[in-house]
Amino acid sequence: MFRERAKRVLLSSAKETTEKIKKVVDEGNYYGAQQMYKSFSARYTGAERYLDALNILQSGACLQLENGQVTCGAELAVLFVEALVKGKFPYDDDTVDRIRKIYKKFPRIPVPQHLDLADDDDMQRLQEALGAAKTRVDGCSSFLKAAIRWSIEFGAHRNGSPELHDMLAEYIYSESPEVDMTRVSYHFVRGKNPKKFASTLVNFMGKCYPGEDDLAIVRAVLMYLSLGNLRDANTLLDEVKKQVQSREVEFPRTELMQLINYLLQTLQRDALPLFNMLRQRYKSSIDKEPVFNEFLDEIAEKFYGVQRRNPMQGMFGDIFKMMAG
Known part of the structure; x- marks a missing residue:
């Protein structure tokens, strides 16, 4: 007990x-600074001065990221979340704002375009840029996924903080050299900004391979519906339709898109027979992506109380969600 009190007295203020x-850091000794941030924050945490530890780790993460030290900054950002957990800080707007401040310091650097891939120097530049982009996405993802887990444990919705999911979806989309729309969609549907999600989908439609546009929209709508969120599913589709009119993007006219339009109308009423008829009518299109049937099973359970006949049916969806998350 005396030793713990002595620790509290001997440690200077977090500001100092x-x-x-x-x-x-200003001297350019980023590695030395990193060790100091970790060492001092551990001392404050050990003395149960959690707020001081948070202040040091937030300052360190932001400063390292500002100086382009992504790996160092991301490590301190994750330690910041660990301090939130150890100090049992509740999920609230103030803490989410602190997380947002760190998030905004993660660099956003476009991958070089119009390179001559036959040129060795250009090829090396491209490889370095792709490696740096992966480091940024991995670092930011580790930080925000940890923050989402903290939010679940300390008071947010059971799916985690919507604000944090939106941040992660936006960063993955903007910084990944090859975008995985499944991961992006997984987080956007757990966020609270379907209009931003719609803008992202329309942007993706303008540069994706032929045939990927309708799959991306349908997957997004089914993800919302599998969570029981009919309102945002409708908002998303309406926004996509509006935004393609103002951009040079063609709205897909496929059987899958027909299915989604009919499905959204069907789920507004007690119409399980019609729901089953739609599944049968569009079976060949639904089967293009096996997980669509899994989503439809979850939707049937959410909206019509249909119990799965085989308890193992949900296994594929659970694996899919783990991969997407």
Whole structure:
């Protein structure tokens, strides 16, 4: 007990500590500063001065990221979340705002375009840029996924903070050299900004391979519906239709799109027989992506109380969600 009290007394204020380490960063000694951030924050945490630890880690993460030290900044950002958990900080707007401030410091750097891939120097530039992009996405994802887990444990919705899901979806989409729309959609549907999601989908439609546009829209709508969220599913589709009119993007006219339009109307009423008829009528299109049937099973359970006949049926969807998350 006496030793713990002594620790609290001997440690200086977080402000003094951050100013001391900032001088090391300003000298360009990023590695030395990183060790100091980790060492001092561990001491404050050990002394149960969790708020001081948070202040040091937030300052360090932001400063390292501002200086392009993504790996260092991401590591401190994850430690910031670990301090939230150890200090049992509740999920609230103030803490989400602190997380957002760190998130905004993660660099956004476009991959070089119009390179001559036959040129060795250009090829090396491209490889370096792709490697740096992967580092940014992996670092930011680790940080925000940890923050989402914290939010679930300390007071957010059972799917985690919608704000954090939106941040992660936006960063993955903007910074990944090859976009995985399944991962992006997984987080957007757990967010609270279907209009932003619609803008992202329309942007994706303008540059995706032929035949991927309707799959991306249908997957997004089914994901919303599998969570029981009919309102945002409708908002998303309406927004996509509006936005393609103002851009040079063609709205897909396929059987899958017909299915989605009919499905959204059907789910507004007690019409299980019609729901089953739609599944049968569009079976060949639905089977293009096996997970669509899994989503439709979940939708039948959410909206009509249809119990799965085989408990193993949900296994594929669970694996899919783990991969997407």
